[in-house]
Amino acid sequence: MSEPLAPQYDPSHIEADLYRWWMNQRLFEASGRGKQRYVIMMPPPNVTANLHMGHGLNNTVQDVLVRFERMRGRDTLWLPGTDHAGIATQNVVERLLAKEGKTRFDLGREAFVERVWEYVRQTGATILDQLKAIGSSCDWSRTYFTLDEDLSRAVREVFVRLYEKDLVYRGHYLINWCPRCLTALSNEEAEKEEVDGHLWYLKYPLETGGFITVATTRPETMLGDTGVAVHPDDPRYRDLVGRQVLLPLTDRAIPIIADAAIDPEFGTGAVKLTPAHDPLDFELGRRHKLASIDIFTPEARMAETVPDRFQGLDRAEARKRVVAELQAAGLLEKVENHRHAVAHCYRCETIVEPRLSDQWFVRMEPLAKQALAAYRTGKVRFIPERRGDEYAQWMENIRDWCISRQLWWGHRIPVWYCGNSSCGRIVASRTDLARCPGCGGSVEQDPDVLDTWFSSWLVPFSSLGWPDKTGDLRRYYPGNTLVTAPEILFFWVARMIMSGLEFMGEVPFDTVYLHGTVRDTQHRKMSKSLGNGIDPLEVVERYGADALRYTVVAGMAVGTDLILDPSDLESSFAAGRNFANKLWNAGRFILGNLDGPTRPLAGDYRNVVPKSALGLADRWIIARCDATIRTATEAYERYRLNDAANAIYHFIWSDLADWYIEQIKPRLYGDVPGKDVAQAVVAATFETALRMLHPVMPFITEALWQRLPGRGGASISVAPWPGPDQRASDPAALAQFGLVQELVGALRSIRADYGIQPGLSIRAFITDAPLAGARIFDAERPTIMRLAKLSGLELGNLPEGAGATAVLSDGSAVFVPLGDAIDLDKECGRLKSEHSRLVQQIQSQNGKLANEQFVARAPAEVVDKERRKLDDWREQADVLSQKLERLGCK
């Protein structure tokens, strides 16, 4: 570790080596450091997923929090895991099979599931390795998978308990069905999306002659109509209630019924009823005892229940055909454009079909009641707060959760049906059953599996060994923070709160931090299908994990989205890389100026130098460091990670590198008084800065920190978080050095303004300084002269002649004689010719704007622009004439 550092920071090897070293040290394993616990639960990624920016963001935030708390000395556990992602994973493997020309039915259930396992074993570790590449400090020894034996046992236990409490039931209801995945979906999995559709007005002939017109967005479902409904008070239809309608294209007569659920204002006020394919119609069908006719196959093609000529058509074709036939028969009154919400499968985007079938449900109301109360009593809070309202709203309008899925990949429903028709028992069991416990007859297990979320909602305790009362469970439940994207607030977070309360009696975490979404510059969500994604691993390779993390953390305020440009990684990530390089070089400089490793730089300059030996700049940087500690600590605590990152960035780049290091250079270079002080203070503040930055940029801070003398092979990741220090607070130093900075800035401005050669030293004079100011300038003369490149600084008197002036905030006036700094005649000439050029421009511009034709005909913006140009030039001319005057040009 003592080889000379390269002038450019290269993360590529450093990061991988450090991660390996951290793992060997087992630094991230929960091991009981500290009394206070900090537990954070990773939202389990899909086991076969590849890391995308959403994961990158989510895990960076979690890692920052957990590293911060680990340094604060808490007993931290960041629990990682993956989920089996039933539909998604099964789909992937089915696609692979399709390439071989096979379906899952060709293999059979057992062989297919084995095939999925094989696939998972093959790809399953990748996502976790990718998380390691971005620095995630999880306790990998506790990694779980939702299909692990332990977690599967918990799933069964929960199912059976809920069944015994009558909170799980089997019902014949209309559910969301994905005709591509061939499975039921929960309401949350059927995502509503607004689409431009049509409203068709269909004329249904009345038995007694005449027509009743109904409006529908789905004309093809008319083949399954079993009634027409109107509002009971609707005068248009009062006489028709109870009469029959002859359903076109079929030979059926269906009744007209009255129900208050019908909105007379919409469409014609008459609605066709298809109980098998629409939620409202299903309700009304039950209420009025209408038949229901399922007109679709599972693939959403027309079934045998419709006339021959329609059979086998898919939904879209059937719609065309039905509309065409109705039109031919003169039964299509009109078609209107109509925008409405259509549900899509959240996995494959296919339009969801409402379908009548037997499914298992969780009765949610009792669970939601507790979960809502926990929120209302402040047992769980949301960041940002407004997300809590969404949570509450969902809880208040909770609907039962359809948990059965017609898949093979997942936890099979632990229910057995007795085959003996005289017994017919249905048993939910913790253990596999071979015979019916009632009659001893043969039993058959339910073929369906459970929704993946039915295992995910248990992980805060199932991953810790529940239902066994393990030590882990006692120690790490409940946890503290849950960090996730708002998309899965209902899928996962809300349900975890419910399960935690139901099975553990306590909410699983007290804070839910919902971060934003990663989007491209057009504010579209990054997604594979749009091809606008950024591969975090490519970023790691090109810029380093620290750069990735810095960009993510610094670029995102609480509750806002993270906008990145997929076509220009440089613009997004260069800032992080540059910062890393800056830090690296500051470290390189400091390490190279510490006179070898013998000096005891244990982080506290007080061990080395007495306070009385500190100069103004030393006191200033110590005070700034302390202020930054306070800001950063508070910001981390309040989840304002961007504030913390920016405060530390500013401290390192502006305060430490731009000012303090520049200030101490003369002291470091020679063997002069104050050298030891400068060394001690710069080492101490730099070391503190590394610790503050570590949660955000763990790799480079570790690499530099270990090179500081006296580290003895320890890791910064378990070094103590820097605490604020009363003795470091020094408002006077902040103000006084601020004045020095102001003076140096003013002198530099003058130099740039008047084109003084950068290499040329100049003289400067200060008058009207208040006593205090004068004393500071006098004492800090070497610093000022060096940083502003002066050959002399005089207080009190003003020389004769032309010069430039500036006034500081304390009233001091700065004067720089220009006669000896620049060739006055030449400068005057330059300024004069520039001035006359401007005057000419202004005249011709005046002419242009006086041209009535131009003003009248040109677009308003153009005229405005020209006016602004004129104003600009006038202003520039003013500045020039002032300058000319000050220089005494004639």
Next chain:
RNA sequence: GGGCGAAUAGCUCAGCUGGUUCAGAGCGCCUGCCUUACACGCAGGAUGUCGGGGGUUCGAAUCCCUCUUCGCCCACCA
């Protein structure tokens, strides 16, 4: 249809409890510099009706109302 949020520099955004970092940061742009840690750098500079309009206040980017434009969540007007 209901609820919520956002609009600030060319771009991405901070700005928390009205007033001492209140008009900011990074990137981009302009000018000058390879000054022995760093050109992934240094120094200097330009850029804003804080979405429009109204109000409250001694004082508003900040609070209220309204309009416009985007976004999010929820919802069985077929």
